[in-house]
Amino acid sequence: MSGAWNVADVVGLRDETPTARTIRLRLPVPVRVLAGQHVDLRLTAPDGYQAVRSYSVSAGIPPDGLEITVEELPDGEVSPYLVRDLGVGDQVEVRGPVGGWFVWRPEDDSPVQLIGGGSGVVPLMAMVRAHQMASHSSPLRLLYSVRSPEAAVFRHELESLAQASGTFGLQWVYTRTAPDGQPVGRLDAETLGASVLDSGADPAIFVCGATGFVEAVAGWLVDLGHAPDRIKTERYGGLGGAS
Amino acid sequence: MSEWTGRPAERSAEDDYLDGNALAGPLSEVFAIDITAALGTCGTCGDRRAVAEAHLYVNAPAKILRCPSCGGVLLRLDERGGRVILDLSGFTQLTIEVR
Numbered sequence: 001m002s003g004a005w006n007v008a009d010v011v012g013l014r015d016e017t018p019t020a021r022t023i024r025l026r027l028p029v030p031v032r033v034l035a036g037q038h039v040d041l042r043l044t045a046p047d048g049y050q051a052v053r054s055y056s057v058s059a060g061i062p063p064d065g066l067e068i069t070v071e072e073l074p075d076g077e078v079s080p081y082l083v084r085d086l087g088v089g090d091q092v093e094v095r096g097p098v099g100g101w102f103v104w105r106p107e108d109d110s111p112v113q114l115i116g117g118g119s120g121v122v123p124l125m126a127m128v129r130a131h132q133m134a135s136h137s138s139p140l141r142l143l144y145s146v147r148s149p150e151a152a153v154f155r156h157e158l159e160s161l162a163q164a165s166g167t168f169g170l171q172w173v174y175t176r177t178a179p180d181g182q183p184v185g186r187l188d189a190e191t192l193g194a195s196v197l198d199s200g201a202d203p204a205i206f207v208c209g210a211t212g213f214v215e216a217v218a219g220w221l222v223d224l225g226h227a228p229d230r231i232k233t234e235r236y237g238g239l240g241g242a243s
Numbered sequence: 244m245s246e247w248t249g250r251p252a253e254r255s256a257e258d259d260y261l262d263g264n265a266l267a268g269p270l271s272e273v274f275a276i277d278i279t280a281a282l283g284t285c286g287t288c289g290d291r292r293a294v295a296e297a298h299l300y301v302n303a304p305a306k307i308l309r310c311p312s313c314g315g316v317l318l319r320l321d322e323r324g325g326r327v328i329l330d331l332s333g334f335t336q337l338t339i340e341v342r
Contacts, residue, residue, distance in 0.1 A: 004272075037267075038267070040268035043247045045246075045248045045249040046246060047248075049248075049249045051249055052268075054265050077249060078247075078249075081247045085245045085247070095268045096267070096268055096271065098267035098268045098271045099264055099267040099277065099279060099280075100267070100276075100277030100279060100280035101264060101267075101279050101293050101294075101295030101296070102295060233296070234262060234264060
């Protein structure tokens with residue numbers, strides 16, 4: 001589905017962290033979501049002023065629903081409204097889901113390595129869910145760098161999945177505060193090398209986070225022997241949703 | 244449930260750019276297939292990568308896509324008054340996977 005704007009109903013809201021919220025939308029048409037895609041949201045003020053922002057889809061809810069997860073940026077024009085003020089029963093205009101590059105397709109049976117920084121985990125979460133839904137036998141790993149346990153979006157779902165699943169592996173990197181007994185520090189080349197699937201396994205790799213994070217990680221991955229064309233990146237804020 | 248009122252965007256950095264990925268929505272109004280997944284060859288430096296990975300500047304009247312390697316203009320998308328003007332002359336080639 002593409003091309004047209006649809007009026008979507010807000011049918012559910014869930015706080016993920018003190019600053020991130022998941023919004024469930026129902027569209028008037030059937031929706032097919034590829035994991036990693038985004039939607040464009042259009043808001044119109046009473047005076048006609050409009051703003052368009054893009055947000056990664058965190059889950060597809062067949063046949064006509066999807067969820068986006070939005071991180072609030074305090075100075076933002078749109079995100080504080082979506083995180084603080086939007087209510088069930090409200091309507092927003094939606095275009096998409098769109099995007100065919102930063103996507104994981106169930107028919108790809110390669111091992112998958114996901115690397116997320118902060119709320120860059122949102123499109124990766126859609127991939128984790130789709131991979132589990134497809135009952136894939138290939139290994140799936142998520143390396144997730146966050147400031148603190150409290151700042152981790154989807155924390156409980158990810159930990160439950162990692163415990164229950166034989167194929168999904170989860171590793172945390174805590175940059176400011178960590179649970180007792182776990183190290184604190186920024187992700188570096190050494191930790192990355194020790195954590196990610198080996199280049200010999202030729203994994204499909206998806207990296208999403210802040211610009212500096214994405215660029216550093218992509219560079220280290222190439223140094224580790226991963227082929228550049230196996231590494232797909234998306235910069236958090238690179239879709240224009242960060243405001 | 245309060246109403247969204249908006250306010251003019253005040254972008255902090257003039258040189259702030261998005262991923263070419265963000266063109267997927269606007270281009271979906273024009274093309275039936277997703278062009279952001281296409282591999283584009285830069286007419287200035289010959290670099291070849293996905294449209295989604297190029298740098299998109301949206302602070303001009305038109306959206307401008309630039310080559311991450313050389314900064315050359317790859318694409319201009321001007322949407323005004325119900326009309327789309329798409330200038331792809333910065334690419335020498337687009338390789339599109341047809342599924």
